[in-house]
Amino acid sequence: GDSVTQMEGPVTLSEEAFLTINCTYTATGYPSLFWYVQYPGEGLQLLLKATKADDKGSNKGFEATYRKETTSFHLEKGSVQVSDSAVYFCALSLLSGGYNKLIFGAGTRLAVHP
Amino acid sequence: NAGVTQTPKFQVLKTGQSMTLQCAQDMNHEYMSWYRQDPGMGLRLIHYSVGAGITDQGEVPNGYNVSRSTTEDFPLRLLSAAPSQTSVYFCASSSWTGNTEAFFGQGTRLTVV
Numbered sequence: 001g002d003s004v005t006q007m008e009g010p011v012t013l014s015e016e017a018f019l020t021i022n023c024t025y026t027a028t029g030y031p032s033l034f035w036y037v038q039y040p041g042e043g044l045q046l047l048l049k050a051t052k053a054d055d056k057g058s059n060k061g062f063e064a065t066y067r068k069e070t071t072s073f074h075l076e077k078g079s080v081q082v083s084d085s086a087v088y089f090c091a092l093s094l095l096s097g098g099y100n101k102l103i104f105g106a107g108t109r110l111a112v113h114p
Numbered sequence: 115n116a117g118v119t120q121t122p123k124f125q126v127l128k129t130g131q132s133m134t135l136q137c138a139q140d141m142n143h144e145y146m147s148w149y150r151q152d153p154g155m156g157l158r159l160i161h162y163s164v165g166a167g168i169t170d171q172g173e174v175p176n177g178y179n180v181s182r183s184t185t186e187d188f189p190l191r192l193l194s195a196a197p198s199q200t201s202v203y204f205c206a207s208s209s210w211t212g213n214t215e216a217f218f219g220q221g222t223r224l225t226v227v
Contacts, residue, residue: 004156034215043118043204043218044157089156093216100145100208102216104156
């Protein structure tokens with residue numbers, strides 16, 4: 001079935017370090033791919049998205065490229081800040097059975113220390 | 115600019131009690147859904163609706179009921195609360211196509227004792 005697999009956390013980094021959070025997916029059809037971020041005590045909010053192969057989504061210094069050949073959508077940031085500490089969710093979306101099916105990974109907690 | 119509004123933010127229930135989690139959106143979205151978030155398991159779909167009067171089950175529907183009488187509102191009912199329903203619940207809405215983002219409420223933290 002359709003699924004999303006993320007690297008397990010927590011990921012602990014020092015400020016200004018490079019971040020990679022791995023995400024791979026399994027899907028029938030052609031999904032759109034998303035990264036959502038959840039700050040403490042809040043709901044999820046969209047960080048970036050890509051709707052077709054080779055698209056690059058970017059926002060707030062974060063980037064992810066839709067790689068169809070490796071079924072991956074890894075999240076990267078060149079220099080993290082303490083304010084990036086949050087839980088990051090990779091997700092895919094596709095139309096299935098007549099509805100918008102959104103499937104999430106388990107989430108990866110990021111902690112950035114000064 | 116409310117987006118998706120969930121109430122309450124926190125709730126403690128005794129086993130066997132019933133309650134309704136409220137969700138309202140002001141973006142005229144057709145699609146609304148309820149998820150539960152448990153540690154290490156991401157978000158799992160409970161129920162969803164593709165429009166007023168139309169609802170269907172998601173991945174983990176047992177113990178929950180929904181209805182959708184208006185486009186704006188999509189309440190989630192716990193019929194007889196159990197400790198296994200202790201979780202954080204999120205309501206989300208989106209427009210019809212799969213390429214658009216889902217907007218989430220701030221969540222309801224429910225504890226069943």
